Amino acid sequence: MSASLPLRQDTVHLHCRSPIGVPVEGWLALGVAAMRPRNAEIFAEGDKAAKIYRVVSGAVRITKLLCDGRRQIAGFYLPGEFFALEGGAVHRFSAEAIVDTTLQAFSRRALHERAETDRGLSEQLWSLAGANLERAQEHMLLLGRKTASERIASFLLDMAARSEVGDEVALPMSRQDIADFLGLTIETVSRTLTQLEREGTIALPNPRKVVLKNRRRLLAMEE
Amino acid sequence: MSASLPLRQDTVHLHCRSPIGVPVEGWLALGVAAMRPRNAEIFAEGDKAAKIYRVVSGAVRITKLLCDGRRQIAGFYLPGEFFALEGGAVHRFSAEAIVDTTLQAFSRRALHERAETDRGLSEQLWSLAGANLERAQEHMLLLGRKTASERIASFLLDMAARSEVGDEVALPMSRQDIADFLGLTIETVSRTLTQLEREGTIALPNPRKVVLKNRRRLLAMEE
DNA sequence: CGATCGATTGAACGCTCTCAATCGCAGTGG
DNA sequence: CCACTGCGATTGAGAGCGTTCAATCGATCG
Numbered sequence: 001m002s003a004s005l006p007l008r009q010d011t012v013h014l015h016c017r018s019p020i021g022v023p024v025e026g027w028l029a030l031g032v033a034a035m036r037p038r039n040a041e042i043f044a045e046g047d048k049a050a051k052i053y054r055v056v057s058g059a060v061r062i063t064k065l066l067c068d069g070r071r072q073i074a075g076f077y078l079p080g081e082f083f084a085l086e087g088g089a090v091h092r093f094s095a096e097a098i099v100d101t102t103l104q105a106f107s108r109r110a111l112h113e114r115a116e117t118d119r120g121l122s123e124q125l126w127s128l129a130g131a132n133l134e135r136a137q138e139h140m141l142l143l144g145r146k147t148a149s150e151r152i153a154s155f156l157l158d159m160a161a162r163s164e165v166g167d168e169v170a171l172p173m174s175r176q177d178i179a180d181f182l183g184l185t186i187e188t189v190s191r192t193l194t195q196l197e198r199e200g201t202i203a204l205p206n207p208r209k210v211v212l213k214n215r216r217r218l219l220a221m222e223e
Numbered sequence: 224m225s226a227s228l229p230l231r232q233d234t235v236h237l238h239c240r241s242p243i244g245v246p247v248e249g250w251l252a253l254g255v256a257a258m259r260p261r262n263a264e265i266f267a268e269g270d271k272a273a274k275i276y277r278v279v280s281g282a283v284r285i286t287k288l289l290c291d292g293r294r295q296i297a298g299f300y301l302p303g304e305f306f307a308l309e310g311g312a313v314h315r316f317s318a319e320a321i322v323d324t325t326l327q328a329f330s331r332r333a334l335h336e337r338a339e340t341d342r343g344l345s346e347q348l349w350s351l352a353g354a355n356l357e358r359a360q361e362h363m364l365l366l367g368r369k370t371a372s373e374r375i376a377s378f379l380l381d382m383a384a385r386s387e388v389g390d391e392v393a394l395p396m397s398r399q400d401i402a403d404f405l406g407l408t409i410e411t412v413s414r415t416l417t418q419l420e421r422e423g424t425i426a427l428p429n430p431r432k433v434v435l436k437n438r439r440r441l442l443a444m445e446e
Numbered sequence: 447c448g449a450t451c452g453a454t455t456g457a458a459c460g461c462t463c464t465c466a467a468t469c470g471c472a473g474t475g476g
Numbered sequence: 477c478c479a480c481t482g483c484g485a486t487t488g489a490g491a492g493c494g495t496t497c498a499a500t501c502g503a504t505c506g
Contacts, residue, residue, distance in 0.1 A: 064360060066368060072364040074364075086349055119339065126335075137287060137359060145294070145295045180367075183367030190455080207452075223289050411463075448505105455498100460494095462491105464492090465490090465491095467489105
């Protein structure tokens with residue numbers, strides 16, 4: 001169980017005042033910091049859903065399981081991104097740290113109470129939730145209709161757009177995670193990446209780092 | 224373009240007062256009725272997203288296209304269900320009537336303004352949005368990890384749960400729609416349904432109606 | 447140096463797709 | 477009343493993409 005999430009629990013004090021002294025994004029200061037080691041559970045399917053999370057550092061995966069063990073990863077979350085914004089009283093998927101990860105946890109109830117008087121906060125919450133649904137729909141298109149190489153190309157471009165520092169993209173997750181995210185097997189992921197490397201489209205200095213050598217080509221094969 | 228959606232536009236007056244005269248679900252009366260004929264567009268990818276919709280009668284599909292024409296249906300919406308609750312200023316998918324359909328359209332801005340003073344409404348909107356995301360995540364599992372017959376079984380059980388009148392389930396959508404929803408081809412959908420019929424698991428009085436003869440079997444094959 | 451674990455590579459299989467023909471029903475016109 | 481047409485659905489045969497099973501590689505760590 002992940003009932004007592006915070007391994008370390010400190011109120012986070014960010015530089016959250018504008019030059020003229022008005023609180024800006026002040027609600028971010030409501031977050032409670034928590035650290036989770038690699039592969040640790042953040043919450044499980046069936047847990048009470050009382051919090052919203054923001055990744056500070058590290059990476060998170062949202063997963064669903066079939067009873068025979070087949071796994072689908074519904075999404076990855078990178079630093080700065082929010083997850084578990086919405087839903088009923090209970091989580092319908094589980095969340096795990098991919099690597100050692102720092103999180104901020106926000107009480108859903110507190111946030112919604114505050115949103116009643118803070119129009120901006122309310123809009124931000126809806127915007128964040130909307131981004132998550134949009135991403136889910138985009139991913140359905142990938143899972144339902146794209147070929148293996150199109151999936152890999154889309155994945156690499158998406159990761160690059162989200163974490164970009166030049167053309168080097170860090171992949172915090174394993175090949176198995178990528179496969180379970182893209183609806184492929186680990187072998188197909190590996191083969192496709194190798195082929196992209198042989199073509200000169202990407203370089204793979206090591207399994208957790210990709211260098212995009214030819215974005216145009218990736219964009220073309222993304223379809 | 225679907226900028227001027229309402230073909231017919233009348234304020235809907237529902238029986239929206241409780242026995243003791245207190246407005247219940249009063250915001251449903253804010254809806255503007257619209258009718259769309261079979262295959263008509265409700266909104267398109269790129270349209271300004273100003274409204275939230277509720278299906279009154281008929282059925283709606285949410286679709287996304289790849290540039291070469293491959294199509295993914297992200298969801299079907301049946302009477303009583305809401306769609307397009309969230310997202311940015313612009314729709315990232317299109318919505319079409321599957322059959323002649325009656326809708327209620329709600330101004331997103333009006334609803335959110337009202338939600339500022341109506342805690343119940345705010346909670347309902349979040350709950351509806353959460354249900355949509357949850358359904359999307361469940362569908363990713365189907366698209367990424369289930370076999371053709373598991374997909375069909377899940378689909379039939381889901382449709383039955385949502386529209387149930389006994390064991391007869393109406394399928395307002397074509398085989399092509401089902402295929403594009405389940406990430407299969409029309410031929411595979413047809414073959415799988417035929418096989419279920421031969422097994423005695425279902426009956427197909429006509430292509431748009433399924434009778435569930437053996438739910439246990441469907442549940443077992445859903446995995 | 448051996449053990450372990452993730453990643454890569456190879457070979458063969460099989461599920462689903464592709465291509466194509468046929469069916470069945472509804473609508474239309476002779 | 478019956479051919480003709482059109483369209484969605486069904487059925488068949490063969491091919492291909494991704495999977496499965498299995499061996500090997502390579503880096504990390506005792």
